[in-house]
Amino acid sequence: VVMLLLVFIFAAVHSGMASFRDAGEKLIGERSYRVLFAGISLPLAVSTV
Incomplete structure (x- = not known):
């Protein structure tokens, strides 16, 4: 359960920041x-690994 939660947090942050790349740059x-x-x-x- 903890591992799944860590993977979801990483995925949300990583893809979220990637989607704001143009605006952030x-x-x-x-x-x-x-x-x-x-x-x-x-x-x-x-930390996920």
């Missing part, structure tokens, strides 16, 4: 958005 810049995306997505992926 326009707002804070391409490199800053990628760093933010990686900074949020990678720890979630590691």
Whole structure:
């Protein structure tokens, strides 16, 4: 149950941030958005694995 919850949280955050990529890049810049995306997505992926 916990593993399934972690997978759903990761999927929601990852796909949610990916869907806001264009707006995020326009707002804070391409490199800053990628760093933010990686900074949020990678720890979630590691904790899920």
